[in-house]
Amino acid sequence: MGKFFLFSILWWLTGSPFAALIIILLVLYFLDLRFVRLLPDITKPYRRWRQLSALTNLLRLNPHDTTAKLEAARLLMEKRQFSAALSYLEEVASVMEDSPEYLCDKGACLLKVGRVEEGLRLIEQALKVNPRVKYGEPYLRAAEAYAKLAQMKKALASLEELAKMNMSSCEVYYKQGELYAELNQKEKAKQSYREAVEVYRVLPPYKRRLERRWALLAWLKK
Template sequence: MFKLFFGYLLLSQLVGNPFLALIILLAILYFLDRRYVGIFPSLTKPFRRRRQISKLRTTIALNPNDVSAKFDLARLLTERKRYSESKELLTEIADRYETSAEYWVELGYANLKLGILPEGEAQMLKGLEINRRAQYGQPYLRLAETFRHADHDKALYYVSQFQEIQTSSSEAYYLAGSMFKALGRTEEAKRAFTESLAVYRSLPKYKKRQERGWALRSYFARLR
């Protein structure tokens, strides 16, 4: 913190404007984080997603039978929390994706977010039955999040299923710890955050870059 403050004072002297110095310092910190850590969100991702959505809509307008474009568009709409539109597109292409795990977990998630819990849960479980590792086990965490207030036992079960799949990922243990914390299971949460750090330390150098942000999140989460 002292180094940051000293850097801020130095920049203020150089540019002659404290406010401009703060902006420059924040920009430098953001660049370093995106390059080496990855905690801050990408500022360009929403714009890239909008461009992708626009291109996919154009593709579908030119070729209404392009089911791949419809599926990709549905996933992007889900990311933007436009669940009704996503579900409508997914329903249109159901006959082409009957055996796709990715399809069923996407459709199930849309229904969960729309409040249609029994149908959404059944669809997500159908996708996980086809491929238990679909989306790297993330559907289990989505199910746990859905039921964390209404059914603690079910939520804990889904967290445990996620942990069985992800055993060598700092991110996975952080996400599991966050879910345990949300469920009021403080000790389990701390153990998960500690395991996240242990996994990070054991990773090869090339992998640590990808997991560094999650390890830092785990470190600070464990302190709280």
Template sequence: MRATMGYYWLYYLGIFGAYWLVDHPAVLVGLGVMILLRRWIPDPWVLLRTFGRIRALREQIAANPANVTARRDLARIYLERLRPGAALKLVDQARERDRDSAELLFLRGLALHKTGKHEEALGPLVEAVQVDARVGFGEAFRVAGDALSQLGRHQEAIDAYDRYLEKNSSSIEGHVKVALAHHRAGEAQEAKDALREASRTWSAIPGYTKRKQIGWMARALLYRLWL
């Protein structure tokens, strides 16, 4: 469910390919549309990778409506495909049979956050951590930080991101987000320190981890010029 570099470049490649074939500037309008709608368009690799899996999970649910695991897995796919409303419905159905699942509570909070219900998302995220502090390897804290940032509660967001980084110290995303939260809270020096920590972390992590986080490192470098 986490975004890394992704394969969105395939969309841009397709647009430029079409422009090269038809040689008409109107095709480039698609580039502008793609940039504007980027947050609502799923990664093309996610679409391809999950196509067959969706059908299989739907069949499992139809055959056994009590199948909590299938509903959970399908909800995860819908979140990857940027369909949080559909994911939330499945999570709520699954929780009718397993209300105390930390993972389902986390997914509910994530889906609510993705649908723009940031305040409502906080309750399930806190409950998830209370049930199992290890749920999602700290992801509940990251999502809570994102929700709190959207609500303008920047000091609380800083605390959430710090807790996330306790479990994911090599996350460039975490360092960048806590830097932005410090900046929005008016803490300029702390923001700069967090970005420097992002650079130090980048120097220490292995190559395969760098490839996954290169987008966040690019943001860190840009923010160091701006903040």
């Protein structure tokens, strides 16, 4: 009733039902972006492009800026341009080879470009240095790679290692559940979804906004 009343008011103000509908959809979109984050952020590709442009200009002036190369690689990974990201990561290998975060990112890129054995080796190396690096996400990367190779025992072993961790990331729990579901481990998948929801309930307010999307998706599947 309330939505129909709002639509009627907007129709009266704009003189067009289509304009009224567009306004309502825009309001719902921005409310989702602010509170739920189920829908994609349409401004993100533009912001990412601007960041990459700025980093490219910075690297022209200072080709040895390790921080800029790492940030550029991260943004390229978000764009799924893994070969380009890998080029930046390889340029800083001598400086960052002991960093578990770096090893995880490079390993993930190697997996995506088909260099699976190298990628898995780097991910395992990162986990030896810090088993909790990136909230356990490397275990997911390894499990996905093993599943694609039809090495189901190793895939499940990676997920079991992840399950032993007390994580504070709803996203990782949700993705763990998705992978369990792909491996026909339905009960474990549901358990992962439940864990995602439970984690969300105890998160501090500033973290809830970032994790709300994954908690809601998990709640819908649990």
